[in-house]
Amino acid sequence: MSELQSTGKPIIDGPIEALTFALQGEVFAIEAGLVREILDLVPVTQVPGARPFVGGIINVRGSIVPLADLRLRFGMEPTRPTIDTRIIVIDVPLDGEACTVGLLADKVFEVTEIAASSIEETPRVGMRWQPEFIRCIGKRRDDFVIIPDIEQLFS
Amino acid sequence: MSAVDPTEIFRQEAEELLEQLEQALLDLEHAEDGRELVDGAFRALHTIKGSGAMFGFEQVAAFTHEFETAFDRVRKEHLAPSRELVAVALAAKDHIRALIEQAETADAAAGDAIIQELRRVTDDGGAEIDEAPAVEPVADQTGTTTWRIRFHLAQDALVTGTKPLLLLDELRSLGTCTVTGLADAVPPLEELEPEALYLGWEAILATSHPREAIDEVFMFVLDDMKLEVERLDAPPAAGPSADPAPAPSPVGEAEAAEPDLSTVPVVVPLAAPEKTRREADAGKTTNSIRVPAERLDQLMDRVGELVIVQARLSQLAASGADTALKSIAEEIERLANELRDTTMNVRMVPIGSLFGRFRRLVHDLSRDLGKQIDLVTSGEETELDKTVVERLADPLVHLIRNSIDHGIEPPSTRLAAGKPMRGQVRLEARHAGTEVLIAITDDGKGLDRDRIRAKAEEQGLLAPGLKLSDNELYQYLFHPGFSTAREVTAVSGRGVGMDVVKRLIEALRGTIDMATTPGRGTTITLRLPLTLAIIDGLLVRIGQDRYIIPLTAVEECVELSAAEDGRSAGRSFLSIRGDLVPFLRLREVLGSNSPPDPHQKVIVVSTGELRVGLVVDQVIGNHQTVIKSLSRLHADVDTFSGATILGDGSVALILDIAQAVELGHAQADRQRAS
Numbered sequence: 001m002s003e004l005q006s007t008g009k010p011i012i013d014g015p016i017e018a019l020t021f022a023l024q025g026e027v028f029a030i031e032a033g034l035v036r037e038i039l040d041l042v043p044v045t046q047v048p049g050a051r052p053f054v055g056g057i058i059n060v061r062g063s064i065v066p067l068a069d070l071r072l073r074f075g076m077e078p079t080r081p082t083i084d085t086r087i088i089v090i091d092v093p094l095d096g097e098a099c100t101v102g103l104l105a106d107k108v109f110e111v112t113e114i115a116a117s118s119i120e121e122t123p124r125v126g127m128r129w130q131p132e133f134i135r136c137i138g139k140r141r142d143d144f145v146i147i148p149d150i151e152q153l154f155s
Numbered sequence: 156m157s158a159v160d161p162t163e164i165f166r167q168e169a170e171e172l173l174e175q176l177e178q179a180l181l182d183l184e185h186a187e188d189g190r191e192l193v194d195g196a197f198r199a200l201h202t203i204k205g206s207g208a209m210f211g212f213e214q215v216a217a218f219t220h221e222f223e224t225a226f227d228r229v230r231k232e233h234l235a236p237s238r239e240l241v242a243v244a245l246a247a248k249d250h251i252r253a254l255i256e257q258a259e260t261a262d263a264a265a266g267d268a269i270i271q272e273l274r275r276v277t278d279d280g281g282a283e284i285d286e287a288p289a290v291e292p293v294a295d296q297t298g299t300t301t302w303r304i305r306f307h308l309a310q311d312a313l314v315t316g317t318k319p320l321l322l323l324d325e326l327r328s329l330g331t332c333t334v335t336g337l338a339d340a341v342p343p344l345e346e347l348e349p350e351a352l353y354l355g356w357e358a359i360l361a362t363s364h365p366r367e368a369i370d371e372v373f374m375f376v377l378d379d380m381k382l383e384v385e386r387l388d389a390p391p392a393a394g395p396s397a398d399p400a401p402a403p404s405p406v407g408e409a410e411a412a413e414p415d416l417s418t419v420p421v422v423v424p425l426a427a428p429e430k431t432r433r434e435a436d437a438g439k440t441t442n443s444i445r446v447p448a449e450r451l452d453q454l455m456d457r458v459g460e461l462v463i464v465q466a467r468l469s470q471l472a473a474s475g476a477d478t479a480l481k482s483i484a485e486e487i488e489r490l491a492n493e494l495r496d497t498t499m500n501v502r503m504v505p506i507g508s509l510f511g512r513f514r515r516l517v518h519d520l521s522r523d524l525g526k527q528i529d530l531v532t533s534g535e536e537t538e539l540d541k542t543v544v545e546r547l548a549d550p551l552v553h554l555i556r557n558s559i560d561h562g563i564e565p566p567s568t569r570l571a572a573g574k575p576m577r578g579q580v581r582l583e584a585r586h587a588g589t590e591v592l593i594a595i596t597d598d599g600k601g602l603d604r605d606r607i608r609a610k611a612e613e614q615g616l617l618a619p620g621l622k623l624s625d626n627e628l629y630q631y632l633f634h635p636g637f638s639t640a641r642e643v644t645a646v647s648g649r650g651v652g653m654d655v656v657k658r659l660i661e662a663l664r665g666t667i668d669m670a671t672t673p674g675r676g677t678t679i680t681l682r683l684p685l686t687l688a689i690i691d692g693l694l695v696r697i698g699q700d701r702y703i704i705p706l707t708a709v710e711e712c713v714e715l716s717a718a719e720d721g722r723s724a725g726r727s728f729l730s731i732r733g734d735l736v737p738f739l740r741l742r743e744v745l746g747s748n749s750p751p752d753p754h755q756k757v758i759v760v761s762t763g764e765l766r767v768g769l770v771v772d773q774v775i776g777n778h779q780t781v782i783k784s785l786s787r788l789h790a791d792v793d794t795f796s797g798a799t800i801l802g803d804g805s806v807a808l809i810l811d812i813a814q815a816v817e818l819g820h821a822q823a824d825r826q827r828a829s
Contacts, residue, residue: 045806046700047785048745049792049818057785057798059806062460064783064798099787154788 016114016138020145021088021105024071024079026129029138029145030090032111036100039087054154058102060089067102073153074129082106092154101154114138114145165210167445169255172199173248174511180244181514183236193230196244200226202375203251209316215254218266222247225273234277242522243272245515299330299361301387304369307340307355309379314350317376323356325372330362359387448541451502458491458498459689459781463800465491466779470802492779495689499540506584506593507535509544513555517580520559527566527577528559534584539591543663543683547593550656554595554679555580557653562599562677572674574598590707593681602671607631629669633657664796692780692799692809693758695771697742698749703780703799703809704769708760712774715755727823729757729768738768739819741810745794762813769815780809794818 018029019038037060044056044067053072057064067087069078084107091098118139122131135149179196183189200223208216226244228234247269254266304326308317326332337355341347362368369384370377465487472484510532521528539547563569563578570576581596604625611617611631631637633653660667665683684690684707692703693712711731715738719729729736738757742749752772759768782797789795796811 043805045798045808047789047792047795047808048747049794050789051791054788057789057806057808059800059804062463062800064785064800064806066786066788068788094787097787101786101788 015116016119016147017111018114018138018145018147019088019111020109020140021086022107022109023105024074024076027109027140027143027145028070028105029112029114029140029147030088030103030150034090034092034150036089036091038108039089039102041081041085041087054101058087060100060102063100065089065100065102067104068154069104070148070153071104073133079106090150092150094151094154099154112140114140114147119147162210162212165206165212166255168206169203169215169251172203173252175199176248177245177515178511180241180248181518184238184241184518186236189236190230193226193236197223197226197230198374205375206316207255212255215251218247218254218270219251221270222251222273225270225277228277237276240276243269243276245518247273299363301359301361302366302369303383303385303387304358304360305337305355305381305383306373307337307381308352308376310348310351310353312376312379313352319352319354319356322372322376323358326358326360326369329364329368329372330360332358332360332362334358355381451541454498455502458495459783462491462495462689462779462781463802466802467804495779499689502541503538504541504544505535506537506539506544506547506591507532509548509551510535510582510584512548513551513582516552516555517559520556524560525565526559526563528563529577529579530555530582531579532582537584537586537591539584539683543591546659546663547681547683550659550681551582551593551595553653553656555582558595558597558599558677558679562597562601564600568600572600587682591683593683594678595681596676596678598676601673601675601677602629602632602669603673604628610637625671626669629671632669633667690780690782690809692778694775694778694801694807695741695756695758696773696775697745697771698747700745700747701775701801701805701807702741702745702771703778703807704758704760705780705796705809705812706777708762708812710759710761710766713757713759713768715757715770717753720755731759731768734766736766736768738770739816739823740770741815742770742772744815744819744822760812760816762816765816767812767816767819782809 016029017032019032019035020027020029022028039060042058044058046056047054047066050066053070054066054068055072056067058067059065071078081104086105086108087102088105088108089100089102092101093099115138120137122134122137129146133149133153135147135152138145138147176196176199179192179199183192183196186192200219204216204219204223207213207219222244229236229240234240250266250269253260253262308319309315312319323332323334326334335357337357338353340355341353347353360369366384373380373382465484469484469488472481475481513532514530517528517530520526558580559578563580564572564574566576569578579598581594583592583594583596585592607628608617608623611628611634612619614634614637616631616634616637617623633656637653657667660681660683663683665681668680668682669677670680671677691706693706693709695702695704713729713731715729727738727740729738736759740751741747742751755770755772756774757768757770758774759766761767778799778801780799783799784797785792785795793814794811795808796814797809798806799809801807
């Protein structure tokens with residue numbers, strides 16, 4: 001995950017259909033095609049010994065699904081859940097196989113289209129989120145939307 | 156009939172038939188009287204040829220035909236099946252498999268060579284072909300006999316691919332034959348099913364062949380058809396005219412095959428004595444169906460979910476006061492448990508199917524290594540979960556190879572040591588409680604303690620002078636890259652594999668034990684759980700978290716008295732009926748921050764040869780645990796073998812006892828070191 005690699009990443013060539021959500025005061029977007037469902041917060045079982053950012057598991061319709069807190073992946077402190085907290089269940093491509101993961105989100109907004117023209121490369125400075133986990137930055141109305149590199153996050 | 160690819164069905168069938176063929180061939184080598192085995196092999200060949208041609212596997216059919224022709228000699232002339240014959244027949248069998256799997260790449264020249272060899276081997280016995288067995292009392296050796304043969308095939312015969320014309324042609328090839336059609340069973344047009352076969356045939360056959368020859372024509376359709384064979388005493392010429400006209404007779408001759416036809420002679424029962432077994436086999440197959448494995452997996456998943464939901468229902472009912480609801484919940488619980496047991500039963504397959512494969516392995520290996528080895532198997536009927544059986548194949552192959560290569564000595568060494576020249580590898584399976592034990596025993600030279608020890612020290616795995624139990628020492632054999640073989644052979648000695656064997660067995664939640672007597676042999680015992688899907692577990696609580704401890708590992712539960720708790724601060728030992736049992740606080744092992752309950756419990760578990768106490772806050776009770784594997788994101792966590800969903804819908808982790816104990820020891824070591 002050198003800087004060279006991440007800057008060499010091509011910018012998306014078409015518009016993205018994406019689900020937007022809030023995390024630590026920032027708007028994030030993930031490809032809508034990856035999203036399976038959105039859940040209210042459910043009881044979480046901690047897994048002793050697991051990496052902290054995937055430290056818990058939840059029951060999603062009879063399957064055991066790891067719950068990821070991206071905050072911890074980005075090196076931030078966890079926060080207490082609020083009434084708006086949701087779990088976004090997504091399929092992460094891991095070594096060519098889909099792996100179902102729950103993502104904690106402070107709030108879920110909507111599914112929206114992010115125009116290709118609005119997408120820019122990740123700036124190297126001025127970011128509190130590690131650039132190697134960010135695929136690109138898009139724009140929605142006047143806000144910036146961070147599009148994380150899901151594969152990289154879970155690799 | 157259905158969307159299933161018929162060639163796929165052929166492949167599956169052929170695979171089974173080839174396996175039967177192989178078993179028969181291997182048995183032949185030792186059999187006293189191989190006639191039945193030869194017949195079995197011949198039948199398998201004949202079916203492969205027939206269905207191969209039907210499904211367009213021309214090369215398979217052509218090759219098998221040659222094979223069959225050669226083998227027919229063996230059968231007809233009662234050639235003694237030599238070692239040579241068995242070897243070349245096995246090669247031929249492999250060639251058929253290659254042809255079926257990938258006809259394009261199969262080596263045609265090799266096939267021809269095999270055929271030549273087969274011919275050569277079978278030619279030794281002389282050339283005359285026609286020899287009527289003396290058993291046939293009716294057959295007139297010199298003249299011809301006239302038979303009246305009436306037969307009705309099964310109604311779905313055309314759909315399943317039987318070709319009446321071929322049968323009739325085959326009858327014709329036996330002698331002079333007049334065939335008439337019987338349309339008496341054809342129903343009125345409105346009831347006629349277009350795909351069904353209503354026609355029957357009557358053939359008057361004058362032949363010098365014995366009665367069996369006729370049966371053989373129908374060999375492969377015999378089970379579903381009506382066949383009547385009568386001997387006509389009249390000379391052949393009179394036969395046809397003396398018989399009923401082919402015109403449809405109005406009388407209810409739908410049951411024409413019943414022996415009510417008044418003619419004197421024997422109406423031959425379908426099952427001649429030697430056919431009985433075959434018929435019984437056929438009866439078995441019609442009562443079983445072939446189901447794709449993934450459907451069974453899906454069924455098991457659904458049942459697993461049902462068991463989870465049922466647990467929630469029971470919990471809900473128990474917490475309320477509604478007696479009607481309670482009784483329904485109990486009923487559902489009973490049904491769900493029965494359904495679970497039945498489903499698990501469906502997935503059980505006898506391990507014999509796996510053992511069969513090893514006979515060939517042993518046969519080939521003993522030839523390659525110049526050792527003479529018998530494989531003795533027992534407990535083939537022991538049933539195990541299908542997945543377990545499948546995944547056992549590779550580890551067992553490896554262990555057997557090891558026994559043969561490392562364990563059993565060359566014949567000269569054996570004789571010098573006063574042992575029989577032929578070595579023996581025993582493969583045994585049996586049930587023991589909720590486990591299945593599979594033991595691989597050889598009567599070879601046994602493990603060399605000192606050499607294992609030297610090797611372990613040389614590789615820096617073991618500190619010199621450290622005391623170890625035998626079993627602990629043997630565990631080094633499972634270390635990656637560990638091999639004591641002085642020479643590397645093609646078979647083993649590279650030190651690749653035993654670690655893989657261990658990993659595969661552990662992935663099945665099994666364990667490996669070894670025992671050896673120098674000069675006498677080695678026994679490797681695999682202990683495996685009956686099923687992978689559901690276990691009985693003990694639900695425990697530590698702080699707010701709940702965990703499952705597999706009940707099979709649990710020996711007893713005792714209370715940790717406050718006095719012992721306090722005293723054990725320095726040393727974690729507990730005296731249980733005079734035995735010192737070390738214990739671990741799961742709270743510490745799992746890094747829980749919650750304060751301990753005042754009355755903690757100790758669950759005494761056994762792992763390997765070790766008894767260990769695990770301290771928990773509360774024992775909640777037994778729990779039917781449907782095992783769900785953890786996500787790949789948690790592949791780095793080996794303290795848990797999986798997770799399960801509890802009655803309230805929350806998730807509890809299933810403790811992997813061996814790993815947890817190891818982790819606890821590692822933590823204790825670190826503490827001591829710091």
